[in-house]
Structures are given as structure tokens and as C-alpha cells.
Amino acid sequence: MVLRRVMLAALAALPVGLVLAGEASTQPALTTGQRLALKGYDPVAYFTDGKPIQGAEAYELSWDGQRYRFASAQHRDLFRQDPDKYAPQFGGACTMNLAAGRKREADPHHWIISDGKLYVFAGASGPANFAKDPQANAARAAENWQRLRGEAFH
Known part of the structure; x- marks a missing residue:
């Protein structure tokens, strides 16, 4: 009975939009x-x-x-x-660091849109370095993202 009251109180405290959003898990x-x-x-x-x-x-x-x-x-x-x-590729991690096998937080001021996707970088040279070979850099970053996704940002 106490657990039920606690759960009801917790649900009542949630914004209506949060409860309704759960109906469509992809949204x-x-x-x-x-x-x-x-x-x-x-x-x-x-x-x-x-x-x-x-x-x-x-x-x-x-x-x-x-x-x-x-x-x-x-x-x-x-x-x-x-x-x-x-959404930024790789959860907002620096694309070039990911391509090199490291997960690092990106600076949102260093970015590029390539092939309709947003890529962000840790430093000012990131977009230019990425643009030298966007397909290969994105592919390496995507491969490393699978391994590093759950790790903390550095």
C-alpha cells in the first residue's frame, strides 16, 4: 500500500508531456x-x-x-x-577524436554539415580535417562509436 502511494505520488509529479511521450518510444x-x-x-x-x-x-x-x-x-x-x-552524429562527441579512437566532448562552435548530417568537433581544425575525406572520417568515427558509446566523455 505504501509502495502504491509512493508510485502514484511520483507519477503525479511528472509533467503530463513526459507521461504522454512514453506512448511513442521513438519520439x-x-x-x-x-x-x-x-x-x-x-x-x-x-x-x-x-x-x-x-x-x-x-x-x-x-x-x-x-x-x-x-x-x-x-x-x-x-x-x-x-x-x-x-541530432549531431555520435551524440555530440568530436568526430575527429572518434575517428582516432577517442571519445571527447565537442565544442558546438566547431561544426560542419556533410551529406545532410551534423558533425561537431573539439577544435577549430576539426571541420577542415574532416572535410579532407568526409566519408572515411565518418566511417572510422562510426566504427569507434560502437565501441566507445557507453564511455564517459574526456
Whole structure:
């Protein structure tokens, strides 16, 4: 009986959107306390505005184990409709570090869109180095991502 009251109280404390989002597990949900992706920058802005724009806590949701913030409700809704299109590759890890076998947090100010995908990098030379051979670099990063995905960022 006590457990039931605790569970009901916990469910009552959840925002309605979080409870409803659970109905479609492939759709992004409201946040839960997960890692903040892209250091809070809006992933949709790279595509729509051509630059990184800081997101707002008011427009936050969770997808693929991370929290994403958006500059507007419109950007949040675009992401919700097609997260695979807008989410950074490799969970926001530096693509070139991944290609070299290391998982490192990227700086959202160093980025490139290649083949319709957002790649972010730890340093200013990352986009240029990636662009020298984007297919090979993305393939190496993807291969290492499978091994390093669960490790902490460095």
C-alpha cells in the first residue's frame, strides 16, 4: 500500500508531456536529468540558421539518452518530428577524436554539415580535417562509436 502511494505520488509529479511521450518510444520526450547535448546549443539552428544558437531550458526535450535545448518551440517541434535529421552524429562527441579512437566532448562552435548530417568537433581544425575525406572520417568515427558509446566523455 505504501509502495502504491509512493508510485502514484511520483507519477503525479511528472509533467503530463513526459507521461504522454512514453506512448511513442521513438519520439523525443521531455527531459529527465540526462546529459545536456551540444552544451545546450540548438541542433536545428545549424540547419535553419547556419550557425550555433544557444537553446532555452523552456524548449528542452530528451532523445537518445540526452537532453536537447532549442531556441524556439518551432525548432523543438522540427526536431521532435525528425530527430535523426537534426541530432549531431555520435551524440555530440568530436568526430575527429572518434575517428582516432577517442571519445571527447565537442565544442558546438566547431561544426560542419556533410551529406545532410551534423558533425561537431573539439577544435577549430576539426571541420577542415574532416572535410579532407568526409566519408572515411565518418566511417572510422562510426566504427569507434560502437565501441566507445557507453564511455564517459574526456
